[in-house]
Amino acid sequence: MLVDLPLRRRVNLHIFPATAPEPLRHLLFRDWLRTHEASPLRRREAPARQDDP
Numbered sequence: 383m384l385v386d387l388p389l390r391r392r393v394n395l396h397i398f399p400a401t402a403p404e405p406l407r408h409l410l411f412r413d414w415l416r417t418h419e420a421s422p423l424r425r426r427e428a429p430a431r432q433d434d435p
Contacts (some may be wrong), residue, residue, distance in 0.1 A: 398404050 396408070397403070
């Protein structure tokens with residue numbers, strides 16, 4: 383679900399059952415991206431993040 387918030391902020395909301403493994407997988411991937419600045423995935427997303435307030 384994509385939710386529009388004031389000031390052009392958007393939230394991509396994921397809802398999982400309490401026992402689902404996906405939230406941990408998402409957090410591990412997020413943390414990996416934060417620690418691997420040279421990753422091609424990180425460089426590709428950088429211009430998109432600059433538009434966020």
